[in-house]
Amino acid sequence: MQARNAPHRPARIRRLLGLIGSFALLATAVPAHADTTTAHCRVIPKGQPAQATAGECSFSQRQGFVSIELANGTRIELAPDEQRAGVYKDAQGRLATRQRGLGSQGQIYKLQDQTIEVRWKAPAGSPAPKAAVVFDQTLTLQGVSFHVTAVRAGSGAGSGATQVRIQPSGLAITNAAQTLAVNADVVNAEVADLDVDGSPEVYVYLRGRTPEAPGQLLAFAANNRKSLSGIYLPALGNLPELLTGYRGRDEFAVVESRLERRFPVYRAGDALEAPGGGMRQISYRLERGEASWQLVVHRVSHY
Template structure:
């Protein structure tokens, strides 16, 4: 009888030791599992590299503008605030980079336009304008900016290297003029300046060339 009791006590002690070891093993393994999960997480949008960032306000409407990503393809984000109906973020993919952004009431209707200037990747730096107009302060609509090739006079000798600026209510574009035989880093034809005015089109607002000058 005594021998049987000793055997039973021994089995209980052994079971307790094994259970403690298993529980300790579980506790030690948990941090490893957590670390494995953390190491495989992908970086969120907030961890992406910001290339350009600017906040502009006019007539109680604000735009937060930023680009994220690396390389020639970037994500452009435009977050409006203060519109009556639609303040949804606008996200675009651009080939190149944003060099500046400006805000102005270009058609003097009491509501702002936002213009974002971009240049393409590469040595040419071909310029473009991404524009949005506030429709009576309620929502945004995109402004059409014409390709320079649409106007024969404007496009002669054009090889990029654009500069943009708003002067009063006019969008001004300047670039060097290239003659036949000019290298990319040595234009010899002077400078062309194009002045654009914002007009109401059939489908949307658009920029129309108002004046072309050279010097």
């Protein structure tokens, strides 16, 4: 009689086995030893399977939070539901779920307006990734122009080096381009004259490819409208008090005659998507140093 009744397990045991199964599924589906990995994504718009697109992408998972960056630069951020395994909310607070179907080959995420299939390896026959221009903008001030481009060659979003090229025009002596390889993505660029000397500067803002990567800046000044010189941004570690509660997610912007940098402040135990310490804002002024131009901390505020 006991053997016949064995399949009828108590509800508590059935729930425990279900949780173990969920964790086992997650462990086999995600590549080992990697928070961020290059993957192959197929994006299927809701109700329009014929409009599906596919290509390389970046997939990262940290403490349950999922981030998918597509080849066109679109980033999907999913925050886990603490009460339900495989259930998330997107950046707009809409429901998203992880679906079965790819087994150990990848994961499927069903969002409100699309479904994303994330495969750890590209399907056989997929075309090799091509170089892609991911940023292209021309900025002009005081008769000097800066053509800023960023090209990601032979890799998908979130992987490989990005070639950033700044081509000036209108300078009196040399208009040689500045080209740099960075392991980050260009977010925006601005032109300004922070020191009000009649010669403009260009500021290119970069975002790292891991959730807590520090913000980066590429900046050049037009020396008396003759040639370009680099502008140095000191590391936050030079002022240790600025690092308290810092976990990346920087934003840069020119505001009048200052370069402003702000980021969320985290308290102990805060989740990455839920900082509880407010915002810290650093205001920089531009000064000519002995060997180069420098951005110097002018004011620090917290709100």
